[in-house]
Amino acid sequence: MAEVVLETHGLTMRFGGVVASNNVDFKLRARELRCLIGPNGAGKSTFFKCVTGLQTPTEGEVIMRGVETTHWMPHQIASLGVGIKTQTPNVMDSLSVFENIWLAARRFHAPRNANRKTQEIIERLALGSIARADLGQLAHGERQRVELGLVAVGDPWLVLLDEPAAGMSAEDVERMTEIIHELNKTAAIIIVEHDMQFIRSIAEMVTVFHQGKVLMEDHVDRVMSDPTVRNVYLGKKA
Amino acid sequence: MPGSLSKDAITIILVTAILTWVMPLIISTYTLTVLIVYGMLGLSLGLIWGFGGILCFGQAAFFGLGAYTYAIAAINIGESTVPMILAVLVPAVFAALLGAMMFYGRLTDVYLGVITLVVTLILFKFINSTAGPQYVIGDARLGGFNGIPGFQTLNIPGRPDDYIWGDSYFYVCAILLALVFFLVSALLRSSFGRVAVGIRENETRISLMGYDVRARKTVLFAAGAAIAGLAGALFANWSEIVTPSLFSLGQSAEIIIWCIVGGLGTRFGPVLGAAGLAYLKFLLGQQTMIDNTLITGLILVLFVLFLPRGIVPALASLWKVSFGRRPLGRIPQHRRMRNRERING
Numbered sequence: 001m002a003e004v005v006l007e008t009h010g011l012t013m014r015f016g017g018v019v020a021s022n023n024v025d026f027k028l029r030a031r032e033l034r035c036l037i038g039p040n041g042a043g044k045s046t047f048f049k050c051v052t053g054l055q056t057p058t059e060g061e062v063i064m065r066g067v068e069t070t071h072w073m074p075h076q077i078a079s080l081g082v083g084i085k086t087q088t089p090n091v092m093d094s095l096s097v098f099e100n101i102w103l104a105a106r107r108f109h110a111p112r113n114a115n116r117k118t119q120e121i122i123e124r125l126a127l128g129s130i131a132r133a134d135l136g137q138l139a140h141g142e143r144q145r146v147e148l149g150l151v152a153v154g155d156p157w158l159v160l161l162d163e164p165a166a167g168m169s170a171e172d173v174e175r176m177t178e179i180i181h182e183l184n185k186t187a188a189i190i191i192v193e194h195d196m197q198f199i200r201s202i203a204e205m206v207t208v209f210h211q212g213k214v215l216m217e218d219h220v221d222r223v224m225s226d227p228t229v230r231n232v233y234l235g236k237k238a
Numbered sequence: 239m240p241g242s243l244s245k246d247a248i249t250i251i252l253v254t255a256i257l258t259w260v261m262p263l264i265i266s267t268y269t270l271t272v273l274i275v276y277g278m279l280g281l282s283l284g285l286i287w288g289f290g291g292i293l294c295f296g297q298a299a300f301f302g303l304g305a306y307t308y309a310i311a312a313i314n315i316g317e318s319t320v321p322m323i324l325a326v327l328v329p330a331v332f333a334a335l336l337g338a339m340m341f342y343g344r345l346t347d348v349y350l351g352v353i354t355l356v357v358t359l360i361l362f363k364f365i366n367s368t369a370g371p372q373y374v375i376g377d378a379r380l381g382g383f384n385g386i387p388g389f390q391t392l393n394i395p396g397r398p399d400d401y402i403w404g405d406s407y408f409y410v411c412a413i414l415l416a417l418v419f420f421l422v423s424a425l426l427r428s429s430f431g432r433v434a435v436g437i438r439e440n441e442t443r444i445s446l447m448g449y450d451v452r453a454r455k456t457v458l459f460a461a462g463a464a465i466a467g468l469a470g471a472l473f474a475n476w477s478e479i480v481t482p483s484l485f486s487l488g489q490s491a492e493i494i495i496w497c498i499v500g501g502l503g504t505r506f507g508p509v510l511g512a513a514g515l516a517y518l519k520f521l522l523g524q525q526t527m528i529d530n531t532l533i534t535g536l537i538l539v540l541f542v543l544f545l546p547r548g549i550v551p552a553l554a555s556l557w558k559v560s561f562g563r564r565p566l567g568r569i570p571q572h573r574r575m576r577n578r579e580r581i582n583g
């Protein structure tokens with residue numbers, strides 16, 4: 001079996017009285033693709049924030065490739081090779097598509113190589129025609145794709161995607177799926193999504209969050225047919 | 239930024255040559271010299287605020303620190319070369335320490351503003367209270383509210399008796415401003431500068447890319463202070479006396495107004511804003527009918543209301559609209575419309 005790249009033990013995050021993450025034990029192996037589902041407020045985004053250092057967990061620990069990173073800063077964790085697309089877009093709107101991706105590439109490469117890597121990603125993501133446009137002027141789907149591009153350009157071995165397909169057209173989602181599969185050849189990926197069809201098309205293993213806790217973790221088919229899961233999550237949607 | 243650094247260099251040399259030739263025909267070189275100094279001071283805040291997103295309410299503190307460092311060092315050393323270097327280094331080191339404290343302490347922007355403001359106030363109060371004879375550094379008496387007069391002014395390096403003054407001093411200041419402007423351009427075109435702009439745009443994203451935002455902000459803050467310090471030393475040489483008013487909050491506020499009026503996020507805007515408003519202040523100072531600060535305040539309000547991005551960005555977009563090539567932005571505009579059509583049906 002592949003090595004474990006991400007592990008959390010008893011991860012807990014409290015905001016005053018709200019327990020956003022509650023004693024989460026989680027394990028992810030190299031090049032695994034995992035979907036994270038759960039109703040709004042289940043603590044999925046909070047889990048991502050704790051893993052990437054955007055928030056410091058109240059209790060518990062985070063271990064990446066055998067190194068404890070619980071109290072590290074975001075830039076230290078990112079420097080290990082961890083990329084995240086946050087739920088709300090985190091991009092530089094007044095800068096061009098090229099500049100956005102270049103800045104990410106430059107972190108790990110000398111200027112000349114950064115230029116080359118940026119060009120490669122821009123071609124791979126079919127962003128060539130808008131490479132010089134400011135990000136703020138682009139359509140939602142394009143911006144999502146750019147954010148994925150600036151994550152991918154750093155050659156991460158762990159990628160967290162918080163609702164990457166939200167608000168995108170079917171065509172955009174299809175393209176997104178392709179990119180994710182490409183990324184998955186070298187990186188372990190966790191995807192938070194609500195779109196069941198998308199999840200079925202992409203994932204095998206699914207972890208269900210509910211009220212900050214891991215409710216269930218199993219193959220996508222078994223998760224989808226589980227009555228408890230249907231109750232807390234699917235039931236509400238139907 | 240469009241173009242390249244070598245194009246920047248050519249533009250800077252041409253503009254400097256033309257301005258130093260034309261402007262003395264209109265305004266005396268003595269007045270022009272101080273406008274240049276203020277331009278440099280404006281540029282120092284324009285760099286850290288306009289490109290790094292760091293709003294410092296105490297840029298005057300570094301200006302005053304540069305001026306005092308020069309005066310004190312010049313009295314003790316005599317020859318002006320080392321004092322000039324110290325006048326750049328001391329504010330830079332001071333800002334590095336202050337910046338590290340603020341940025342590593344994860345202070346929010348509001349507290350950053352408050353702290354820089356308070357530091358300026360403390361320096362002002364402190365220097366003001368050093369009138370007594372016990373306040374000396376080497377041979378230099380700090381002099382309190384009277385300031386420090388009678389120090390060695392700029393001389394040709396290595397020749398303490400060959401003073402640079404009058405028109406020569408004007409040309410030296412113009413060349414130094416051009417040099418600083420070039421260095422700022424080089425900084426902004428470097429990877430460091432591009433990351434700094436990224437920090438201004440989205441600090442979280444830059445740190446999620448793996449950059450240490452705290453360290454980078456500290457360095458940029460110190461670079462701004464170094465430029466303000468140089469401007470302070472040049473001011474000291476021009477006025478031949480340094481007084482606590484250099485540190486005043488009024489001075490700090492003026493620098494902020496220069497940047498807003500000239501245009502943040504441009505290199506030339508803060509220089510133009512500084513020189514323009516300082517000249518206006520000079521003209522208004524020659525009459526007593528209208529109050530100076532009232533006019534400055536009025537100009538600020540008018541700009542915030544009608545030209546919030548400042549003069550230079552407004553002129554730039556005007557230029558683009560009238561003479562520019564079709565802006566790239568149009569293309570995605572069409573795409574977006576197409577996408578919307580697609581979504582709507």
Ligand SMILES: Nc1ncnc2c1ncn2[C@@H]1O[C@H](COP(=O)(O)OP(=O)(O)O)[C@@H](O)[C@H]1O
Nearest residue numbers: 015018020038039040041042043044045046047
């Ligand atoms: N910064 C915060 N301050 C206070 N409460 C928060 C904060 N972030 C998240 N929460 C709360 O934690 C819970 C989990 O939120 P979140 O992780 O965003 O859920 P999800 O991403 O699964 O929809 C919610 O109840 C939310 O209101």
Ligand SMILES: [Mg+2]
Nearest residue numbers: 044045046087
């Ligand atoms: Mg969420």
